[in-house]
Amino acid sequence: MNETFAKPELVCPAGTPAALRTAVDAGADAVYCGLANETNARNFAGLNFTPQALEQSIAYAHDRGAKVLLAVNSFATSPRAQLWFDAVDLAARLRADAVIVADIGVASYAVSRYPGLRLHLSVQAGASSPEAIRYYCEEFGISRVVLPRILTVPEIDAIHREIPCEIEAFVFGNIGMMAEGRCSLTNYVTGVSTNMNGVCSPASDVRYVEHSDGSTAATLGDFEIDCYAAEEKTGYPTICKGRYMRPGREEPYYAFEEPVSLNLSALLPDLVRAGVSALKIEGRQRSRSYVHSVVSAYRRAVDDVAAGRTPDLSTLAMLTEGGKQTQGAYATKKWR
Amino acid sequence: MNSERRDGPRATGSIVGTVSVPHLIGRLMRPLPLFPIQPILGRIVREVACKRPELFERLGPHVRSAFVIDVNELPFVLLLKPDPAAPGLSALRRGPSVRGDATIRGPFMDLFRVVDGRGDSDALFFSRDINIGGDTEAAVCLRNALDDLDGSIVEDIAAMGGPLFAPLRMVVSRLRALEERT
Structure with a gap:
C-alpha cells in the first residue's frame, strides 16, 4: 500500500x-x-x-x-x-x-x-x-x-x-436506524425522541431487572425490550435494538437491527x-x-x-x- | 460483515495465580468489624465533595439520591449519598435492609478503573462486567459526573494526608501498577 x-x-x-x-x-x-x-x-x-x-x-x-x-x-x-x-x-x-x-x-x-x-x-x-x-x-x-x-x-x-x-x-x-432523522419509536413508549427532544430511550424510563436465573431484563417504560442471559453481552436499551417475540417464532429476535x-x-x-x-x-x-x-x-x-x-x-x-x-x-x- | 469481538487481556489485579489484590483485601476484611472503616470513608467523601463541587452540577436532580456501590470482592457494600449539604459514604453488610435509589455492581478492578477515569463504563456495561439496577438515570448521572473530572478521585484519595491514608496510598499505587502492567 x-x-x-x-x-x-x-x-x-x-x-x-x-x-x-x-x-x-x-x-x-x-x-x-x-x-x-x-x-x-x-x-x-x-x-x-x-x-x-x-x-x-x-x-x-x-x-x-x-x-x-x-x-x-x-x-x-x-x-x-x-x-x-x-x-x-x-x-x-x-x-x-x-x-x-x-x-x-x-x-x-x-x-x-x-x-x-x-x-x-x-x-x-x-x-x-x-x-x-x-x-x-x-x-x-x-x-x-x-x-x-x-x-x-x-x-x-x-x-x-x-x-x-x-x-x-x-x-x-x-x-442508527436506516431512515435517519425520522425515528419516532421511543415517542410511542416515552413521548420523546432523538429528533425532537434530543434523547432516545431517556435513562429515566430505562430499568434493568435481574432475574433469579442470572438473566437481566431491560425495560423501557412499560415495555420489556430485551432480556439478556447471564453471560450474554448487551447493547443500548433502545427499541430499535430490542428483541421481540412474535407468533410463529419460538425465540425472541431483533425485529429492527442488532446491537x-x-x-x-x-x-x-x-x-x-x-x-x-x-x-x-x-x-x-x-x-x-x-x-x-x-x-x-x-x-x-x-x-x-x-x-x-x-x-x-x-x-x-x-x-x-x-x-x-x-x-x-x-x-x-x-x-x- | 459482522464479527465477534476479540477480547484483549483484562486486568484483574492478579498477583499470584488466581489470588488477586482485591480478593486478598476482601478476605482479610471479612472477619473485621466495619466501624474502623467508617471514619475513613466519611473523610474521603467530605474531602472529595469539598474539592470537586462540579460533581454536584452533573448529578442534577439526583444530587440527593443514594447509590449502592457493590464491589464483588468486598465483604460489604458502600452507600454513597452525594448530598452537598451532608455528603455521606458508609460501609454496610450486604442484605435486604441495604436500599439505595441506584445500585452499581461489579469487580473491584473494573470499578476502580471507572472511578480512576481509565475505564470505559459503557464497554464494561455491554460486556456485563458492570451491572446497574434501580434508577438508571441516577446511575448515568453519577457516571457522567465522575467522567467529567480532571484527573480522578483516586488521585484525590491517594493525596490525602494522615496516617490512616498511608496504607490506602500503598494499595492504590499497587493497583495502578498492576493495571498498567496488564
Whole structure:
C-alpha cells in the first residue's frame, strides 16, 4: 500500500468538557459537542455543556489548533424554537467553528443572522441525494454534509462528483436506524425522541431487572425490550435494538437491527478516494476513556492512510456495542 | 460483515495465580468489624465533595439520591449519598435492609478503573462486567459526573494526608501498577 492521500479531518465526539480536552489531546482535528438541553441529539442526563463550559472548551481547543463544532441538530418545534435560535446565537458569539444543523428553520435563522457562520448539515437531515444536498447548499449555504449511513462507498463517490460542499462520513460507533432523522419509536413508549427532544430511550424510563436465573431484563417504560442471559453481552436499551417475540417464532429476535457498532477502519482509503474529507466518530454519550482510545487509534490510522501505510485498528473491537462490529451499508446494502 | 469481538487481556489485579489484590483485601476484611472503616470513608467523601463541587452540577436532580456501590470482592457494600449539604459514604453488610435509589455492581478492578477515569463504563456495561439496577438515570448521572473530572478521585484519595491514608496510598499505587502492567 504505497498510495498517499490528502489527510481528512478527524471529527471526534465530546459529551463533557473533560472528554473534549481528551479528544483534542488525543489528536482530534475537530470536536463536536452540544448544549445541555433539547437542541442536540444527545440530550442525555448529566451530559453536555453549559455556555460557560463551552466557552472555556472552545478556548482550549483553539489554543491547540483544533476546531469545535456545535451540534444544534434536533428539530425545533413551535413555540420552543427560540431555544434553538439561542444556541445558534451562542455559537456565533463564542466563535464556534461551525454549527451542525438539521432543521431548515434553524438553518434559515443561522444563515440570515450570521452569514459568516459555517454550517454543516447534520446526519439528522437525512440528505442522501445530490439534489437534496445541493438544495441545502444553495438555500442555506451549507459547507459540509454529514451523510446518512445508508450509502455505499461507490454511491458516496457519485454524490461527491455532483455537490459543491464537503462530505463528512461516520466511521466508528453506534449505527442508527436506516431512515435517519425520522425515528419516532421511543415517542410511542416515552413521548420523546432523538429528533425532537434530543434523547432516545431517556435513562429515566430505562430499568434493568435481574432475574433469579442470572438473566437481566431491560425495560423501557412499560415495555420489556430485551432480556439478556447471564453471560450474554448487551447493547443500548433502545427499541430499535430490542428483541421481540412474535407468533410463529419460538425465540425472541431483533425485529429492527442488532446491537452492533460501525467500524470502517478497513475502508478508510476507499472513503478518502470517494471524496470524504472528514471522518466522524460517534459517541458523545461515551466516557473519556472511550474517547481517548478511539480518537488515538483513529489518529494513528488516518496518519497511516495518508502516508500510504496500512492502519491497524484491531484494538477497537473491544469498544464496540454488543461486542460486534460492521461496515454497514458502506460495504453492502445487504449488511444485516 | 459482522464479527465477534476479540477480547484483549483484562486486568484483574492478579498477583499470584488466581489470588488477586482485591480478593486478598476482601478476605482479610471479612472477619473485621466495619466501624474502623467508617471514619475513613466519611473523610474521603467530605474531602472529595469539598474539592470537586462540579460533581454536584452533573448529578442534577439526583444530587440527593443514594447509590449502592457493590464491589464483588468486598465483604460489604458502600452507600454513597452525594448530598452537598451532608455528603455521606458508609460501609454496610450486604442484605435486604441495604436500599439505595441506584445500585452499581461489579469487580473491584473494573470499578476502580471507572472511578480512576481509565475505564470505559459503557464497554464494561455491554460486556456485563458492570451491572446497574434501580434508577438508571441516577446511575448515568453519577457516571457522567465522575467522567467529567480532571484527573480522578483516586488521585484525590491517594493525596490525602494522615496516617490512616498511608496504607490506602500503598494499595492504590499497587493497583495502578498492576493495571498498567496488564
